[in-house]
Amino acid sequence: MSKGITKREENFSEWYQDVIKAADLAEHAEVKGSMIIKPYGYAIWENFQRILDEKIKATGAKNTYFPLLIPESYISREKEHIEGFSPELAVVTHAGGKKLDEPLVIRPTSETIINAAFSRWINSWRDLPYMINQWANIVRWEMRPRLFLRTTEFLWQEGHTAHISEEAAEEESLKILNDVYKSFAEDFMAIPVVVGEKSKSEKFAGALRTYTIEALAQDGKAIQMGTSHNLGQNFAKVFDIKYKDEENNDKYVWQTSWGVSTRLVGGLIMVHSDDKGLVVPPKVAPIHVVLIPVWKDESNKDRIIKKAMEVKKSISGLKVEFDDRENETIGNKFFEWEKKGVPVRIEIGEKELKSGKAILVRRDNGEKQEIEFSKIPEELPRILDCIQNALLKKASDFKKDNTYEAENYDDFKKFIKQGGLVYADWCGDENCEAEIKSETKATVRCIPFENQEPKTGKCVKCGGNAKYRVIFARGY
Amino acid sequence: MSKGITKREENFSEWYQDVIKAADLAEHAEVKGSMIIKPYGYAIWENFQRILDEKIKATGAKNTYFPLLIPESYISREKEHIEGFSPELAVVTHAGGKKLDEPLVIRPTSETIINAAFSRWINSWRDLPYMINQWANIVRWEMRPRLFLRTTEFLWQEGHTAHISEEAAEEESLKILNDVYKSFAEDFMAIPVVVGEKSKSEKFAGALRTYTIEALAQDGKAIQMGTSHNLGQNFAKVFDIKYKDEENNDKYVWQTSWGVSTRLVGGLIMVHSDDKGLVVPPKVAPIHVVLIPVWKDESNKDRIIKKAMEVKKSISGLKVEFDDRENETIGNKFFEWEKKGVPVRIEIGEKELKSGKAILVRRDNGEKQEIEFSKIPEELPRILDCIQNALLKKASDFKKDNTYEAENYDDFKKFIKQGGLVYADWCGDENCEAEIKSETKATVRCIPFENQEPKTGKCVKCGGNAKYRVIFARGY
Numbered sequence: 001m002s003k004g005i006t007k008r009e010e011n012f013s014e015w016y017q018d019v020i021k022a023a024d025l026a027e028h029a030e031v032k033g034s035m036i037i038k039p040y041g042y043a044i045w046e047n048f049q050r051i052l053d054e055k056i057k058a059t060g061a062k063n064t065y066f067p068l069l070i071p072e073s074y075i076s077r078e079k080e081h082i083e084g085f086s087p088e089l090a091v092v093t094h095a096g097g098k099k100l101d102e103p104l105v106i107r108p109t110s111e112t113i114i115n116a117a118f119s120r121w122i123n124s125w126r127d128l129p130y131m132i133n134q135w136a137n138i139v140r141w142e143m144r145p146r147l148f149l150r151t152t153e154f155l156w157q158e159g160h161t162a163h164i165s166e167e168a169a170e171e172e173s174l175k176i177l178n179d180v181y182k183s184f185a186e187d188f189m190a191i192p193v194v195v196g197e198k199s200k201s202e203k204f205a206g207a208l209r210t211y212t213i214e215a216l217a218q219d220g221k222a223i224q225m226g227t228s229h230n231l232g233q234n235f236a237k238v239f240d241i242k243y244k245d246e247e248n249n250d251k252y253v254w255q256t257s258w259g260v261s262t263r264l265v266g267g268l269i270m271v272h273s274d275d276k277g278l279v280v281p282p283k284v285a286p287i288h289v290v291l292i293p294v295w296k297d298e299s300n301k302d303r304i305i306k307k308a309m310e311v312k313k314s315i316s317g318l319k320v321e322f323d324d325r326e327n328e329t330i331g332n333k334f335f336e337w338e339k340k341g342v343p344v345r346i347e348i349g350e351k352e353l354k355s356g357k358a359i360l361v362r363r364d365n366g367e368k369q370e371i372e373f374s375k376i377p378e379e380l381p382r383i384l385d386c387i388q389n390a391l392l393k394k395a396s397d398f399k400k401d402n403t404y405e406a407e408n409y410d411d412f413k414k415f416i417k418q419g420g421l422v423y424a425d426w427c428g429d430e431n432c433e434a435e436i437k438s439e440t441k442a443t444v445r446c447i448p449f450e451n452q453e454p455k456t457g458k459c460v461k462c463g464g465n466a467k468y469r470v471i472f473a474r475g476y
Numbered sequence: 477m478s479k480g481i482t483k484r485e486e487n488f489s490e491w492y493q494d495v496i497k498a499a500d501l502a503e504h505a506e507v508k509g510s511m512i513i514k515p516y517g518y519a520i521w522e523n524f525q526r527i528l529d530e531k532i533k534a535t536g537a538k539n540t541y542f543p544l545l546i547p548e549s550y551i552s553r554e555k556e557h558i559e560g561f562s563p564e565l566a567v568v569t570h571a572g573g574k575k576l577d578e579p580l581v582i583r584p585t586s587e588t589i590i591n592a593a594f595s596r597w598i599n600s601w602r603d604l605p606y607m608i609n610q611w612a613n614i615v616r617w618e619m620r621p622r623l624f625l626r627t628t629e630f631l632w633q634e635g636h637t638a639h640i641s642e643e644a645a646e647e648e649s650l651k652i653l654n655d656v657y658k659s660f661a662e663d664f665m666a667i668p669v670v671v672g673e674k675s676k677s678e679k680f681a682g683a684l685r686t687y688t689i690e691a692l693a694q695d696g697k698a699i700q701m702g703t704s705h706n707l708g709q710n711f712a713k714v715f716d717i718k719y720k721d722e723e724n725n726d727k728y729v730w731q732t733s734w735g736v737s738t739r740l741v742g743g744l745i746m747v748h749s750d751d752k753g754l755v756v757p758p759k760v761a762p763i764h765v766v767l768i769p770v771w772k773d774e775s776n777k778d779r780i781i782k783k784a785m786e787v788k789k790s791i792s793g794l795k796v797e798f799d800d801r802e803n804e805t806i807g808n809k810f811f812e813w814e815k816k817g818v819p820v821r822i823e824i825g826e827k828e829l830k831s832g833k834a835i836l837v838r839r840d841n842g843e844k845q846e847i848e849f850s851k852i853p854e855e856l857p858r859i860l861d862c863i864q865n866a867l868l869k870k871a872s873d874f875k876k877d878n879t880y881e882a883e884n885y886d887d888f889k890k891f892i893k894q895g896g897l898v899y900a901d902w903c904g905d906e907n908c909e910a911e912i913k914s915e916t917k918a919t920v921r922c923i924p925f926e927n928q929e930p931k932t933g934k935c936v937k938c939g940g941n942a943k944y945r946v947i948f949a950r951g952y
Contacts, residue, residue, distance in 0.1 A: 027593075029542070029543045029589070029593075030543075030546075030547055030550070030589070030592065031543060031545050031546075031547060031580060034543040034544075034545060035543065036540070036541070036542050036543065036593055037540060037541040037542075038540055039538035039539065039540055039608065042538075042539050042540050042541055043538070043539070045541075046539060062515035062518075062519070063515065063518050063519070063522060064512070064513055064514055064515055064518050065512070065513040065518055065521075065631065066505070066512050066513075067505045067506075067507060067510040067511065067512065067629055068510075068544075068582075068613055068615065068629050069507050069510060069566070069615070069628075069629065070506075070507075071506055071507065074506070086573070087572065087573050088572065089571070089572075089573075090545070090568050090570075090571040090572075090580075091568060091569065091570040091571065092566050092567060092568050092569075092582070093567065093568075093569045093570065094566075094567040094569065094579075095565070095566040095567065095617045096563065096564065096565075096566075096617030096619065097562070097563050097565075097617075103570075104507060104566075106544075106568070106582075113505070113506065116506065117503075117505075117512055126803065132515065136613075137544055137612075137613065139544065139545070141571045141572030141573075143572065152545075153543055153544050153545065155541065327602065
């Protein structure tokens with residue numbers, strides 16, 4: 001059944017590419033690292049967007065659109081920011097038939113151009129909090145591209161907010177992390193995540209602190225699914241974003257920024273899919289149910305199609321694909337929708353016509369059941385809920401089974417090699433972090449919010465006093 | 477009441493900018509010709525997107541995403557295409573810290589990169605029609621920028637389709653023009669449009685024929701609101717997009733492409749707004765109703781706010797803004813929402829509390845009426861419909877009153893100078909067209925589908941035999 005898809009255990013990386021191809025989600029484009037998102041892949045992204053957009057608007061942020069092209073001098077203003085992004089920039093030097101006086105960079109993120117506007121727009125404490133979001137394309141030159149996970153151009157949303165106090169900015173960055181990103185990952189994508197803070201070496205260029213949600217792929221590598229930054233006053237000072245407080249004093253604002261991208265689609269694939277192809281949780285699925293009439297020949301074709309169409313019409317509130325194509329075999333149809341990860345398949349043939357019961361097959365576990373035609377409309381939502389919950393449980397169990405506690409460096413290396421999330425004490429020193437990375441390819445995925453009771457342990461690497469208990473893993 | 481907004485009759489161009497500023501829709505950004513779309517302006521665009529996206533999907537086209545960056549050699553493949561776009565291109569020469577082997581252009585439109593993909597994806601007659609759409613940002617270097625109407629970067633949707641025959645492509649291009657674009661302009665934006673074909677000099681670079689919808693601004697200039705192109709086989713031949721027909725012969729596909737952009741927001745402003753600010757038709761309005769409790773002091777404040785809140789809660793299915801800000805005067809509140817063009821304002825104060833009737837004010841004509849609190853929920857949709865229809869009628873009347881028939885060149889010049897759409901016979905010669913343009917600044921807006929009975933007239937310019945009866949106007 002899995003012709004054309006490499007098995008996960010044989011070669012996870014090839015399996016990933018095969019699933020994308022089999023489900024017809026996306027392909028590499030001409031320019032190295034760039035990607036064409038095909039209709040079925042884009043439909044998944046549109047579902048993500050719709051749900052996230054609603055959640056983001058519910059926090060009070062409003063959508064805007066800022067320019068793609070940023071004067072090079074803007075990017076350079078914040079020192080850490082330019083150091084972080086400089087190697088990844090795409091630069092426009094000519095336009096309108098002429099060499100430009102000042103080169104323009106294609107936004108690698110929009111902090112600089114947005115904060116230049118904030119300095120014009122924000123004047124009084126009454127303007128705060130100022131919260132905006134935009135859905136946009138981003139370019140960061142990518143040397144090791146991988147569809148969805150690392151592409152030179154990607155689509156994302158980026159939120160940017162300004163606040164009256166450090167506490168308010170901190171609260172905002174955590175609210176987005178928990179109420180928007182974590183909740184979206186778990187409640188819609190059925191992906192359990194760890195929330196925590198990035199180490200200094202992994203934080204956003206220009207931020208005070210970066211918070212992250214991290215998921216675990218089936219090969220035991222971690223995937224950063226979204227980040228939320230407390231920017232402190234770094235950009236406010238560089239772009240002079242001041243407001244008058246109630247006593248008419250000039251104050252710098254406190255800021256956050258936060259984003260998730262098309263990388264989420266890569267996460268979806270890596271967490272849920274199997275050797276048969278894509279698996280999509282019902283709550284983000286472009287198609288919930290595929291309904292396939294199965295006829296032998298002209299003698300029963302019309303009757304079967306008629307009944308199947310009746311069943312289709314009885315279902316409301318769900319996206320149902322009706323596959324009565326003439327030029328495909330039933331086997332190929334089953335195969336195709338399986339590869340695309342449609343949560344439920346319903347078959348109606350001669351036998352079903354007689355019994356009054358359709359065959360229903362779950363994509364997540366392959367279970368078949370018979371179900372009376374009349375009960376399909378009310379049973380489907382329940383079955384889709386079951387699938388959604390089963391996927392979250394499966395992913396949660398996998399994560400639990402592949403989470404380790406390393407008390408010494410030998411265990412640590414063993415666990416990392418095996419794959420998974422490895423908790424270990426760390427002194428907080430960047431040299432230890434760098435040595436661990438060069439020896440094991442593992443990075444600090446995050447300093448999780450949970451599990452941070454006062455540390456008495458020793459750094460897994462140097463044996464010095466531990467400052468944090470962190471999660472290490474190899475990552476995408 | 478119109479402090480800060482230049483009157484239309486004084487200076488239409490300044491009025492336009494003032495309305496955008498007064499309604500807080502957008503502003504110029506750092507890079508010449510680029511634009512920041514602010515929350516209220518973007519909310520209008522989001523409404524456009526939502527409605528158009530639904531209409532486009534209903535035609536069978538599916539959303540996708542293609543890369544921003546296109547190899548320069550792609551753009552050059554279709555001869556007319558590169559000639560048309562070459563002066564407007566922005567070119568990336570450096571990326572990832574290096575000079576690129578081949579420069580990349582930022583898409584000025586995506587025909588080339590999409591058709592390169594079509595040549596891989598389309599193989600059989602069974603794949604046709606192949607219909608996709610994308611929402612994307614576009615860059616065309618702009619020397620005379622004007623917010624929304626002409627910006628270096630703009631947002632748009634671009635549809636691209638491939639068909640089995642010339643007739644099928646023609647049908648598609650006209651279906652989009654009429655069922656999607658014209659219907660959206662008239663039924664949602666309340667803007668009457670003329671549909672027709674562009675002259676050869678005004679058609680899309682690379683198309684066989686370009687169809688357009690043209691609206692009339694209040695200063696008598698035409699605005700191109702959307703175009704749909706029958707591409708024939710021009711791109712199919714250059715990009716080798718072939719399919720096997722039912723007899724297994726290789727055939728080139730026939731194609732269309734079509735787009736509308738953030739320019740539509742400019743059209744909305746120029747057609748409906750007035751000296752008091754923006755006017756937004758209810759069907760595309762981010763806010764339908766602003767509800768303003770009007771209290772004198774603490775003695776009646778709570779009672780009035782409570783009643784107003786009750787009224788707000790009784791309204792469903794509409795976007796209602798509740799303005800109980802403490803730090804703004806009532807006058808400023810009225811003024812602000814008027815500038816933003818919110819269709820209906822409801823005031824509830826002490827007098828209204830006593831009478832049980834709120835005051836309702838229409839933005840389009842300033843009419844005030846009293847309306848019983850309990851009747852507000854059922855009356856509001858009816859009133860919004862009235863406003864929608866009134867705006868369409870007003871714009872239709874204006875268009876009718878400013879449409880002329882010129883039978884000689886003196887009249888023609890007079891009408892053009894006056895402003896409006898001028899019907900005139902034309903021989904079809906590009907020299908006549910160019911002379912008319914240089915003498916009057918008027919261009920052929922379109923050869924309208926209507927009014928094309930066999931021509932016996934003479935060209936308004938050269939007196940030669942007329943080939944078409946066309947609409948001339950100065951345009952944006």
